[in-house]
Amino acid sequence: MVKIAIDVMGSDLGPKELLKGVRQFKEKYPNVELFVVGKLDEIEEAKDIATLVEASDVMGMEDGALEVMRKKNTSMLKAVELVKEGKCDGVVSAGSTGAFLTASTIRLKLIEGISRAALISPFPRYDGKAVTILDIGANNENTPHQIYQFAVMGALYSSKILNAHKPKLYLLSNGSEEKKGSPLIKEAHQLLKEHNFPNFMGNIEARDVLTSEADVVVTGGFEGNILLKSIEGTASMMNSMIKNAFKKSAISKIGYLFAKSGFDEMREKLDYRRYGGAMLVGLNNVVVKAHGSSNAYAFFNAIRVAKEMVEQDVISLLKEELKNGIKEEN
Amino acid sequence: MVKIAIDVMGSDLGPKELLKGVRQFKEKYPNVELFVVGKLDEIEEAKDIATLVEASDVMGMEDGALEVMRKKNTSMLKAVELVKEGKCDGVVSAGSTGAFLTASTIRLKLIEGISRAALISPFPRYDGKAVTILDIGANNENTPHQIYQFAVMGALYSSKILNAHKPKLYLLSNGSEEKKGSPLIKEAHQLLKEHNFPNFMGNIEARDVLTSEADVVVTGGFEGNILLKSIEGTASMMNSMIKNAFKKSAISKIGYLFAKSGFDEMREKLDYRRYGGAMLVGLNNVVVKAHGSSNAYAFFNAIRVAKEMVEQDVISLLKEELKNGIKEEN
Numbered sequence: 001m002v003k004i005a006i007d008v009m010g011s012d013l014g015p016k017e018l019l020k021g022v023r024q025f026k027e028k029y030p031n032v033e034l035f036v037v038g039k040l041d042e043i044e045e046a047k048d049i050a051t052l053v054e055a056s057d058v059m060g061m062e063d064g065a066l067e068v069m070r071k072k073n074t075s076m077l078k079a080v081e082l083v084k085e086g087k088c089d090g091v092v093s094a095g096s097t098g099a100f101l102t103a104s105t106i107r108l109k110l111i112e113g114i115s116r117a118a119l120i121s122p123f124p125r126y127d128g129k130a131v132t133i134l135d136i137g138a139n140n141e142n143t144p145h146q147i148y149q150f151a152v153m154g155a156l157y158s159s160k161i162l163n164a165h166k167p168k169l170y171l172l173s174n175g176s177e178e179k180k181g182s183p184l185i186k187e188a189h190q191l192l193k194e195h196n197f198p199n200f201m202g203n204i205e206a207r208d209v210l211t212s213e214a215d216v217v218v219t220g221g222f223e224g225n226i227l228l229k230s231i232e233g234t235a236s237m238m239n240s241m242i243k244n245a246f247k248k249s250a251i252s253k254i255g256y257l258f259a260k261s262g263f264d265e266m267r268e269k270l271d272y273r274r275y276g277g278a279m280l281v282g283l284n285n286v287v288v289k290a291h292g293s294s295n296a297y298a299f300f301n302a303i304r305v306a307k308e309m310v311e312q313d314v315i316s317l318l319k320e321e322l323k324n325g326i327k328e329e330n
Numbered sequence: 331m332v333k334i335a336i337d338v339m340g341s342d343l344g345p346k347e348l349l350k351g352v353r354q355f356k357e358k359y360p361n362v363e364l365f366v367v368g369k370l371d372e373i374e375e376a377k378d379i380a381t382l383v384e385a386s387d388v389m390g391m392e393d394g395a396l397e398v399m400r401k402k403n404t405s406m407l408k409a410v411e412l413v414k415e416g417k418c419d420g421v422v423s424a425g426s427t428g429a430f431l432t433a434s435t436i437r438l439k440l441i442e443g444i445s446r447a448a449l450i451s452p453f454p455r456y457d458g459k460a461v462t463i464l465d466i467g468a469n470n471e472n473t474p475h476q477i478y479q480f481a482v483m484g485a486l487y488s489s490k491i492l493n494a495h496k497p498k499l500y501l502l503s504n505g506s507e508e509k510k511g512s513p514l515i516k517e518a519h520q521l522l523k524e525h526n527f528p529n530f531m532g533n534i535e536a537r538d539v540l541t542s543e544a545d546v547v548v549t550g551g552f553e554g555n556i557l558l559k560s561i562e563g564t565a566s567m568m569n570s571m572i573k574n575a576f577k578k579s580a581i582s583k584i585g586y587l588f589a590k591s592g593f594d595e596m597r598e599k600l601d602y603r604r605y606g607g608a609m610l611v612g613l614n615n616v617v618v619k620a621h622g623s624s625n626a627y628a629f630f631n632a633i634r635v636a637k638e639m640v641e642q643d644v645i646s647l648l649k650e651e652l653k654n655g656i657k658e659e660n
Contacts, residue, residue, distance in 0.1 A: 062507055126567050137504055140512050174467055174555035177392055182470050182552040206556045207563030222512040223556050225504035226536045230557050233537030234564035237456050241599070242572070245592030252592045258585025262575030269571070 002310045003033040003089050004303060005082035006050070008043060009058040009075040010095030012293040015042045018094060021299030023049055028300075032307055035082055037075040053078055061292060064098035068106065076100060080107045083285045090286030090306040092277065094294045101138050104280055104287045111315075113322050116146045117282035118221065119289060120157055123231070124269055126211045132158045132167075133209070136228040136278060139221030147171070147188035147218060149322070151197055153281045154216040156321050160312055167215035169197065170204035172223060178202060184220055206230075239267070276301025279309060281318065286310050332640045333363040333419050334633060335412035336380070338373060339388040339405040340425030342623040345372045348424060351629030353379055358630075362637055365418055367409040383408055391622060394428040398436065406430060410437045413615045420616030420636040422607065424624045431468050434610055434617045441645075443652055446476045447612035448551065449619060450487055453561070454599055456541045462488045462497075463539070466558040466608060469551030477501075477518035477548060479652070481527055483611045484546040486651050490642055497545035499527065500534035502553060508532060514550055536560075569597070606631025609639060611648065616640050 006022060008015040015038055026034060026049040034050035036043050043052050055075035059067065068077065076095050082088040084107045093100050097119070105117060118135035125131045134154050135142070142150075151169055158167035171189055173181040178189060180203055192200045201214070206227055209217050219227060242263065246256040256263075276298060277288040286309040290302035309315075336352060338345040345368055356364060356379040364380035366373050373382050385405035389397065398407065406425050412418040414437045423430050427449070435447060448465035455461045464484050465472070472480075481499055488497035501519055503511040508519060510533055522530045531544070536557055539547050549557060572593065576586040586593075606628060607620040616639040620632035639645075 062505075064509070126570070140504070140510075172556065174470065174552055174559075175392075179394070180470075185552075205563075206559035207566070209560065210563060210567050222504055222515075223553055226502065226553050226556050227560050229504075229536035230539065230560040231564050233535075233540060234561050235568065236537070237540050238565065238568045238596075240456070241596045245596050246589055248589075248592035248595075252589040255585040255588025255590075258588065259576055259578075259582040260585075262578035262582045265578075266568075266571045266575050 001031060001033050002307055003035065003087065004306050004310075005035045005037060005053075005079040005088040005091040006303065007037050007075045007079040007091070007093035007095060009038045009055070010061060010093070011290070012061070013295060017296055018294065018299045019043070019046050020296035021294070022046060022303065024296060024300045025303045026050070029304075029307060034303075035079070035088055037079040037082070039075070053082065059095045059099045061096050063096045065102040068099050068102040077103050077107075080104055080287075083287075084108060089310040090288065092288045092290060092299075092302050092306050094290035094292055094299060094302070097137060097289055097292075100287070100289055101280060104283050104285075108283045108285045108287065110282055111284055111319055111322060114149055114282040116142065116149075117280045118150050118153065119224075119278045120154060120281045121228075121278035122162055123210065128269060130162055131209060131214050131217055132162065133217045133219070133224060133228065134281065135219065135221040135224045137221050137225035138280060141222065142184065142220040144184060144187035144191050147184065147220065148191045148195070148197075149282070151192060151200070151216070151218045152321055153318060154218055155198065156318055157279075157281065157314070158215045160314060160317055161308065162215075164215040166199050168199050168201050168213055169216040169218065170201050170212075170214045172206065172209070172217050172219035172227060173203035174205065176203050176205055188218075276303070276305040279305060284315065286315060331361060331363050332637055333365065333417065334636050334640075335365045335367060335383075335409040335418040335421040336633065337367050337405045337409040337421070337423035337425060339368045339385070340391060340423070341620070342391070343625060345369075347626055348624065348629045349373070349376050350626035351624070352376055352633065354626060354630045355633045356380070359634075359637060364633075365409070365412055367405040367412070369405070383412065389425045389429045391426050393426045395432040398429050398432040407433050407437075410434055410617075413617075414438060419640040420618065422618045422620060422629075422632050422636050424607075424620035424622055424629060424632070427467060427619055427622075430617070430619055431610060434613050434615075438613045438615045438617065440612055441614055441649055441652060444479055444612040446472065446479075447610050448480050448483065449554075449608045450484060450611045451558075451608035452492060453540065458599065460492055461539060461544050461547055462492065463547045463549070463554060463558065464611070465549065465551040465554045467551050467555035468610060471552065472514065472550040474514060474517035474521050477514065477550065478521045478525070478527075479612070481522060481530070481546070481548045482651055483648060484548055485528065486648055487609075487611065487644070488545045490644060490647055491638065492545075494545040496529050498529050498531050498543055499546040499548065500531050500542075500544045502536065502539070502547050502549035502557060503533035504535065506533050506535055518548075606633070606635040609635060614645065616645060
């Protein structure tokens with residue numbers, strides 16, 4: 001039976017909202033055993049669907065590595081430790097990314113040969129398929145070799161989890177030509193090319209990420225975060241504009257009634273929440289980071305992602321693949 | 331009388347389309363003297379509105395620094411030289427950014443104290459105002475000191491050209507807290523803070539660039555390019571989706587008729603073409619890079635931007651400001 005540790009504290013909307021997602025998950029997947037970690041009075045309502053684990057402290061949304069060392073009794077750390085102790089197979093949190101990365105790396109350790117974990121997530125592509133992007137923000141600085149390892153992890157995720165056949169892999173750059181890019185990206189490009197990385201198609205510009213045939217887009221964590229957040233920001237701004245356009249007059253409101261079904265479909269297509277959380281790949285266990293502003297539905301999906309990762313045994317596959325990749329590398 | 335050199339070759343849509351923009355410009359601003367540079371048979375139709383300058387060669391869209399050295403007879407280089415020789419006050423091209431940057435830097439030279447030119451452009455903000463972003467792609471790698479210089483140039487552009495009062499300046503990062511960011515951004519942050527840069531508000535995340543009160547957002551050229559292109563890509567994808575949503579059925583088409591005016595307003599608001607070109611700031615003259623895929627309207631606006639920069643004498647203002655900024659700096 002799959003067992004998931006869930007930290008329900010430290011998110012924007014609070015534990016009440018996240019626990020709704022936990023309940024929805026349990027209703028849909030009664031066979032998954034859940035461990036909910038948090039302040040007892042805030043998690044008590046989940047006692048009929050999960051084992052409750054008390055934690056007296058909460059990691060702040062802006063907490064980083066330092067706070068992980070200092071705050072020994074946070075729900076986040078306790079949730080990670082449930083995995084470390086073998087009581088759970090994976091862990092989910094909507095708390096601070098930096099703290100979650102540090103806590104997981106310290107407690108669960110990186111897979112042998114991996115020098116940095118990365119945040120990986122699928123994004124809705126224009127054609128309805130998904131493009132897997134990493135690193136979307138676990139790192140501030142990367143080496144070409146780390147980018148290469150991200151490529152290995154991204155390709156595996158795309159083929160095993162999203163069932164992409166021979167996933168086409170691109171490197172995010174400021175131009176599609178080989179010679180374009182930051183020093184890091186130019187070197188990473190050469191590394192991927194020299195090793196004949198399977199289906200490496202070259203560089204891709206940010207404007208084409210969602211509309212091309214790319215199955216995997218690899219990037220350093222800083223640029224990846226900017227990519228992710230400008231997509232989110234632009235989409236959310238345009239959604240507000242669409243709402244306003246329909247609200248403009250009594251006549252436009254009638255227009256909405258007529259056009260509603262097409263727009264519902266579009267919203268559904270673009271809804272990042274159906275992808276749930278981003279996985280921290282490169283660690284010895286399944287670690288899923290839900291969006292800090294997750295609602296119940298997004299959190300439900302984050303737990304679902306963790307469950308799928310465990311069931312697909314994606315960590316063992318990664319270890320195997322990386323062993324081969326690293327052999328090639330040396 | 332303001333004189334502008336215009337390279338009409340080397341763009342996606344070709345000289346015919348760009349010359350339409352030139353004609354529209356001349357009709358609106360008959361007092362500006364235009365020099366159109368290109369292959370004679372392709373520019374001849376503009377002989378009634380501009381001085382024609384023949385160039386036998388065209389810079390390729392992917393050409394960079396090397397080609398600038400080799401191809402002595404390109405329309406781009408000839409257009410830049412018209413400024414160098416004092417025959418024109420500013421130059422506009424929709425050709426290769428890399429080549430244009432190199433040609434301008436070699437021929438027109440950087441302003442004393444500036445170590446890198448940057449591409450600067452206003453973007454439509456959610457509230458209808460504009461946010462000025464730089465560098466959006468002239469550089470692949472920057473130093474903290476260069477980022478500081480970008481801040482000086484951005485603040486000046488925002489206040490003098492866009493009439494922003496005490497422009498609020500932000501640094502693009504992966505988190506709003508001071509400690510967040512790549513090594514470059516962390517150092518640049520400290521530099522801006524130590525010098526009490528006027529109205530420096532701290533870091534901004536990519537998702538907030540278009541929806542916050544930021545008047546200026548400063549970034550390295552590589553990340554800036556990713557920001558710019560993911561905004562463009564997401565907006566263009568969503569525009570296609572909106573079209574499809576309205577086309578979905580006979581009923582949704584009726585919806586469009588009812589909601590049209592609101593959507594026209596939204597499209598107008600988001601249309602980057604009304605901002606015309608991006609200016610290459612940091613050089614001794616006015617250099618405007620039109621989008622490679624410019625249509626007549628976008629090219630018209632790029633020439634308008636060049637004219638305004640010349641009229642506002644933005645280069646002298648920059649030199650003055652930078653002299654102060656650089657004094658402070660040392």
